[in-house]
Amino acid sequence: MLRSCTAGLRSLWALRGGREGVPRPSTDLQPAPRLFSAEKVIHTDCALPNPSWSKDLKLLFDQFMKKCEDGSWERLPSYRHRCAQISEDFKNYFLEQKPVKEGRLSQVRLFTRGFEDGLGFEYVIFKNNDEKRTVCLFQGGPYLQGVPGFVHGGAIAAIIDTALALCAAVPGKAIMTANLNINFKRPVPLCSVVVINSQLDKLEGRKLFVSCNVQSVDEKTVYSEATGLFIKLDPEKKSF
Numbered sequence: 001m002l003r004s005c006t007a008g009l010r011s012l013w014a015l016r017g018g019r020e021g022v023p024r025p026s027t028d029l030q031p032a033p034r035l036f037s038a039e040k041v042i043h044t045d046c047a048l049p050n051p052s053w054s055k056d057l058k059l060l061f062d063q064f065m066k067k068c069e070d071g072s073w074e075r076l077p078s079y080r081h082r083c084a085q086i087s088e089d090f091k092n093y094f095l096e097q098k099p100v101k102e103g104r105l106s107q108v109r110l111f112t113r114g115f116e117d118g119l120g121f122e123y124v125i126f127k128n129n130d131e132k133r134t135v136c137l138f139q140g141g142p143y144l145q146g147v148p149g150f151v152h153g154g155a156i157a158a159i160i161d162t163a164l165a166l167c168a169a170v171p172g173k174a175i176m177t178a179n180l181n182i183n184f185k186r187p188v189p190l191c192s193v194v195v196i197n198s199q200l201d202k203l204e205g206r207k208l209f210v211s212c213n214v215q216s217v218d219e220k221t222v223y224s225e226a227t228g229l230f231i232k233l234d235p236e237k238k239s240f
């Protein structure tokens with residue numbers, strides 16, 4: 001079963017022209033693909049439909065793209081390889097941090113974008129700045145399994161952290177998660193689509209309080225509810 005899935009993914013990868021910067025999916029029988037050098041890394045917006053997206057995900061994506069037309073909502077682009085400017089922002093705060101060795105830089109990926117198309121986190125986030133809220137459309141792929149047939153709680157935590165972070169995000173300010181509290185109410189079926197509705201509840205000095213729920217597309221099932229506290233890093237502190 002795994003073998004035929006992998007074969008399907010290989011042909012999917014091939015159909016997409018073996019995109020530059022996208023390693024070929026591996027099987028048990030082959031060594032892990034060699035990752036390419038930094039100069040070959042390309043920045044593809046991953047928050048756009050790809051062939052692994054289900055009908056539900058594409059439908060919801062189209063609905064939100066329509067809402068973007070009057071400017072009330074915006075789609076947030078998302079990249080596998082972190083943009084240099086963001087890294088620079090964080091470097092200012094973490095002076096003691098040892099930089100990633102040059103030879104491994106091209107391997108560095110945003111965790112939730114670290115899997116090839118369809119295998120891990122497929123998601124797109126839309127933001128309504130006036131209403132201080134975001135909607136994340138998420139499809140958890142087969143590599144995110146926890147209990148058989150369901151998405152791993154850690155993967156749910158990761159996508160919730162991401163959705164809340166982008167809801168709390170302040171342009172030009174570096175923020176980090178200080179606290180994340182999740183109630184897992186129902187298991188999320190693997191390869192299904194869920195909707196994560198997040199909102200900024202309160203801003204108190206450097207503290208941003210956010211909350212979200214994870215719902216089925218028909219809104220009949222609430223899978224999880226979470227609250228998060230994000231802290232704007234203090235430029236005066238510089239080093240932690």
Ligand SMILES: CCCCCCCCCC(=O)SCCNC(=O)CCNC(=O)[C@H](O)C(C)(C)COP(=O)(O)OP(=O)(O)OC[C@H]1O[C@@H](n2cnc3c(N)ncnc32)[C@H](O)[C@@H]1OP(=O)(O)O
Nearest residue numbers: 161162165176177178179205206207229231232233234240
């Ligand atoms: C472009 C790609 C976008 C992708 C999005 C991905 C999002 C991923 C986000 C993450 O996962 S970040 C990684 C996980 N988080 C961390 O590793 C953070 C580790 N913690 C820290 O580095 C520091 O604790 C932190 C920066 C969060 C805070 O340190 P500070 O020294 O700036 O804050 P400070 O300790 O002075 O506290 C500031 C205020 O926050 C409060 N506070 C801090 N931590 C708290 C906590 N855990 N719970 C409750 N309150 C807290 C603290 O009491 C205080 O309140 P008051 O201003 O009212 O006095």
